[in-house]
Amino acid sequence: MLVSQGVDAAMAGVLGLMIGSFLNVVIYRLPKMLERQWAAECASLADGDAAAAPAVEPFNLMVPHSRCQQCGHVIRWYENVPVLSYLALRGRCSSCKASIGLRYPVVELLTGALFAWCVWRMPGQYGALAWCAFAAALLALALIDWDTTLLPDDITLPLLWGGLLASIAGFTGVPLAHAVWGAVAGYVSLWAIYWLFKLTTGKEGMGYGDFKLFAAFGAWFGWQALVPIILMASVIGVVVGLALKFSSGLREGGYVPFGPFLAAAGFTAMIFGPDAILRAVGL
Structure with missing residues (x-):
């Protein structure tokens, strides 16, 4: 029973690492998405015509692909493996060598630990x-x-x-x-x-x-x-x-x-x- 529970918790921890990687996207992009939405609403109200608001490139939780904030390098899938990619890259962009914030792997690890704990302790x-x-x-x-x-x-x-x-x-x-x-x-x-x-x-x-x-x-x-x-x-x-x-x-x-x-x-x-x-x- 404990072995099975431990396996389930470990699998939940791995899932949590992946969800943590997505949370990093949410934490960074969602406020910017809201700011863009508010700016578009203000522009449409000022112009009196929603169609008059300037067109902008799509920006949401899915697009565009994640990029280095310093050089614009598109992050490849193998550079986005939770925690492991950060360690392999030694915390730096593979293109410009700019430092990658420690928060990214910390959020992934913390989410993984929380998921493992929930599956280990919560009933059902x-x-x-x-x-x-x-x-x-x-x-x-x-x-x-x-x-x-x-x-x-x-x-x-x-x-x-x-x-x-x-x-x-x-x-x-x-x-x-x-x-x-x-x-x-x-x-x-x-x-x-x-x-x-x-x-x-x-x-x-x-x-x-x-x-x-x-x-x-x-x-x-x-x-x-x-x-x-x-x-x-x-x-x-x-x-x-x-x-x-x-x-x-x-x-x-x-x-x-x-x-x-x-x-x-x-x-x-x-x-x-x-x-x-x-x-x-x-x-």
């Missing part, structure tokens, strides 16, 4: 796949938000609905009523904090994407998990924020996106359970 084949999808979406959201301060609806909303469907299917162990109220409470609670902060200070402390991500956590973990998750996210945020401040790593304006800390708390809840978070913070 389909339930494990559901949690693999949760982990992949959450990892992509965390890195997109860190890079751009965006939490795209293209990922947050499917993640929310996926949690409700997973509850119906019995994959999460959360009753549907708890999942629905968790989604409602997750959104409304951060929405209320947002407006309280804005009315008090005149500033926006977070974005609407944070509301939707927290609502998704309510759907996946139930309303009871929301307090532990927000506590953990806040603690992680304070620690990282102070570290960046003292190391002069804060961006211009001194802001730090909250989504990555929510994601870290979500992973903590997935791996250790929401109750473990409360114990960790002494409650």
Whole structure:
């Protein structure tokens, strides 16, 4: 039994490496796709005619082929094998020898480890796949938000609905009523904090994407998990924020996106359970 489970986990890990390679594409391209979409909409509104918007080359998750950002070298299939290609190329473009970011293999390895863990620990084949999808979406959201301060609806909303469907299917162990109220409470609670902060200070402390991500956590973990998750996210945020401040790593304006800390708390809840978070913070 353990041998079979180990084989399944290993196969899931290999699948996770491949999905991680795709996540690197999503993390880089999805924000740019949204920016292009917004620019086209603004141009069409300004001109009063959608047909007047300038034509641009297709740019989505499939086309064009991945290229070196320095020299434009088209990455061949054998240069895109998860982790192995990075090691074989010694972290450099085969054409111009520009450095390839370490994030690429790290995302692949992390996705592989998460997939292997889900298959090893989560009950049921389909339930494990559901949690693999949760982990992949959450990892992509965390890195997109860190890079751009965006939490795209293209990922947050499917993640929310996926949690409700997973509850119906019995994959999460959360009753549907708890999942629905968790989604409602997750959104409304951060929405209320947002407006309280804005009315008090005149500033926006977070974005609407944070509301939707927290609502998704309510759907996946139930309303009871929301307090532990927000506590953990806040603690992680304070620690990282102070570290960046003292190391002069804060961006211009001194802001730090909250989504990555929510994601870290979500992973903590997935791996250790929401109750473990409360114990960790002494409650």
